[in-house]
Amino acid sequence: xxxxxxxxxxxxxESRRLLVAAAAGLFAEKGYRQTSFVDIAERxxxxxxxxxxxxxxxxxxxxxxxxxxxxxVLTGVAPPGDDRSGDPLDQVMDFIRLPATRLFITLxxxxxxxxxxxxxxxxxxxxxxxxxxxxxxxxxxxxxxxTPEAFTVLLVGAVIGVHAQWRIAPEAVDLEAVQAAIxxxxxxxxxxx
Amino acid sequence: xxxxxxxxxxxxxESRRLLVAAAAGLFAEKGYRQTSFVDIAERxxxxxxxxxxxxxxxxxxxxxxxxxxxxxVLTGVAPPGDDRSGDPLDQVMDFIRLPATRLFITLxxxxxxxxxxxxxxxxxxxxxxxxxxxxxxxxxxxxxxxTPEAFTVLLVGAVIGVHAQWRIAPEAVDLEAVQAAIxxxxxxxxxxx
Numbered sequence: 001x002x003x004x005x006x007x008x009x010x011x012x013x014e015s016r017r018l019l020v021a022a023a024a025g026l027f028a029e030k031g032y033r034q035t036s037f038v039d040i041a042e043r044x045x046x047x048x049x050x051x052x053x054x055x056x057x058x059x060x061x062x063x064x065x066x067x068x069x070x071x072x073v074l075t076g077v078a079p080p081g082d083d084r085s086g087d088p089l090d091q092v093m094d095f096i097r098l099p100a101t102r103l104f105i106t107l108x109x110x111x112x113x114x115x116x117x118x119x120x121x122x123x124x125x126x127x128x129x130x131x132x133x134x135x136x137x138x139x140x141x142x143x144x145x146x147t148p149e150a151f152t153v154l155l156v157g158a159v160i161g162v163h164a165q166w167r168i169a170p171e172a173v174d175l176e177a178v179q180a181a182i183x184x185x186x187x188x189x190x191x192x193x
Numbered sequence: 194x195x196x197x198x199x200x201x202x203x204x205x206x207e208s209r210r211l212l213v214a215a216a217a218g219l220f221a222e223k224g225y226r227q228t229s230f231v232d233i234a235e236r237x238x239x240x241x242x243x244x245x246x247x248x249x250x251x252x253x254x255x256x257x258x259x260x261x262x263x264x265x266v267l268t269g270v271a272p273p274g275d276d277r278s279g280d281p282l283d284q285v286m287d288f289i290r291l292p293a294t295r296l297f298i299t300l301x302x303x304x305x306x307x308x309x310x311x312x313x314x315x316x317x318x319x320x321x322x323x324x325x326x327x328x329x330x331x332x333x334x335x336x337x338x339x340t341p342e343a344f345t346v347l348l349v350g351a352v353i354g355v356h357a358q359w360r361i362a363p364e365a366v367d368l369e370a371v372q373a374a375i376x377x378x379x380x381x382x383x384x385x386x
Binding site (some may be wrong): 030031033034105106107108109110111112113119122123126127130143144145146147149150151153154156157158159160161162163164165167168169172173174177178180181182183184185 | 226
């Protein structure tokens, strides 16, 4: 596919998709600042000049990558009420292992910087993740004494923070045990009622 | 204090402390890479030349800052069994607002990079945080169906990830409600027994 790229293909959706995929991988591995247009063009097998054609500048490419990965995350989990993918609480914890989560954490530092150009984009990203998670929490799994909104912030927070610990020291974090803990916590409330 | 700095003071513990405090603030605000020795020397009111004298290089300074902030976090919470600072679960959530947490999140991206020189330092940091949290969780607050270790990873993860969401969009995260949720979750298990 890459070797067949022609001048015409470079202005198509296919070349855009290849560039987004290459950039997502490189941003997650090396970080945003350390990745150059040359790196991205090389991995995608697309000429460097087509990047500004598609995205304007590097920031435009970053926003395209974030949007694309968010869609991957949202479509990768089953819609609310759909039983095909097993338990919604397990799905929430599956976020921890997603390549998209790896990217989101690598770029988090860029987003929290003062006057970061992607802060607003990250706010939308977190908001979309919270909505997706909240819509999938079974009504009975919100423990007494808390609200669906607060429980959702806690679950999304746990995904971010457990990923961070696991990524830094995989041998120190037992993901299966953490998943069991989430389940025990979520079910403890209703069961006591 | 700063204006009285003399050549002798610049080689003392006091000048080291001023440099660490200035660097911690600047790293948290601007990030590690964006902060120069000139910025740090200016804010500390200490001559730039004393930074290599104390820390060798910028990485040495970063490690000194991380160690210092970790000590601040660990001594800022009451020791296990000490009642003077209120409820241990509330203390855990207080971590979310600490300036040190702000710094740790800003620097997280540096730590997760491939071949990061501070990854091992971060592994120690997370490990120390988990030990501190685990030693403060009341025995009765670990819900049935989970282990103290997994519950601790989850709590430390929640602190990291709730901070990240709050920092990106403070208006979207109700910290009091999240704190209430943590309490409801931790207490739901034992109460049902």
